[in-house]
Amino acid sequence: MLPKINQMLYLQIASSDEEESVIEYRSRIADEEDTALHIEYPLSQKTGRIKRLFLGDELSVYFVSADGVKHYFDSHVLGFKEDESVRLVRIMKPDPEKMTKVQRRSFLRVPAYLDLAVQLSNNERFVCQTDDVGGGGISFICDPKWRLESGSSISCWLLLPYRNGSIEHVPFKAEIVRVQDLESGRLQAMSKFIEINDSDRGKIIRYCFEKQLEFRNRT
Template sequence: MLPKVNQMLFYHIASADEEEAAIEYKSRIADEQEDFLLIENPLSEKTGRFKRLFLGDELSVYFTTESGIKNYFDSHVVGFAEDVIRLIKIRKPDPDRITKVQRRNFLRVQAELEIAVRLSDHVRFVCKTDDVGGGGISFLCDGKWSLQSEQMLDCWLLVPFKNGTIEHASFKAEIVRVVEMESGRHQAMIKFASISDSERQKIIRYCFEKQLEYRNR
């Protein structure tokens, strides 16, 4: 399914500036051509300010269907058009490259990211993830750490993006299951118990970028 005229697009703009890259903008689709979408100027709901886009700017975009499914794709600015207002021309996505993500069934990707885990005020450790998703993650750690189902954790995940920026996503999580591996290490599957929308969006954006990377290999 492709986005349609009058539909709202939400997106991040690729930037070496971490604060800028984290801002989510929205634009209405004003018109479409065979290979392009014409969108209105980006507006940040957080600041209430419009953003000027430039030729070649890379966008990480999603739109939501009436059934609540988020559809993600990459695009970039290819030109501008003068109408009653100035419109921005972006590349229309290839339907095969649109990633569908249900709100309650987030995309997961295999990834070795650094994660800091706090079990209590006196027990903390750093390890690597096994996979990452918008609803939870799994990580591998030494068997010496006492982990069990339903245990609550405070976590900080290091999230690198393809534009070179690195951010931290913090959240509280609940252990769903712990598996002891033949090596003696533990694999812990955790789900997010408390995470802000902005922190979750960082993880979803990373998963989206990784999936596109896998497809382009």
């Protein structure tokens, strides 16, 4: 499914500046051509200010269809167009086969080996690696000496490296859903988020989106 004229797009701009790279903007599709969408200059979701774009800027974009599904795609700025005194931005139209769908209240999970700091309820702390991450929770691998039980809560700090080189630290609280022994002798713990800011959840979803596109581009 491709976005249509008058549909609202939500986008983030690839940047080496950490603060800039996580800002979300919105823009309306004003027109289209075979290979490009013509969008209005984006506005910051937070401040409402116009964001100037430049030729070649890389964009992470999504739109929400009528059935509540978020459709994510990668794009970049192709150029600009004057339309009845309104300057529009030409961005690459998405390839339907490379778009990622995320249902509302259902989050994509991707395999990812990221550094994770964990604090248990008894204040014991350890560092381990994730097995997969998503907008609804994570799985991680750790030493069996740590006393992890289903239903217990943990406080975590996740390190997220993005494609543009920026790094984010995401704090959250989670509940252990299941623990299982691996053949390697280590433990795999599956968890779901119970306390996480929407902005921090958005950072994880953005990371998953980037990884999913990376996986699809390899195939």
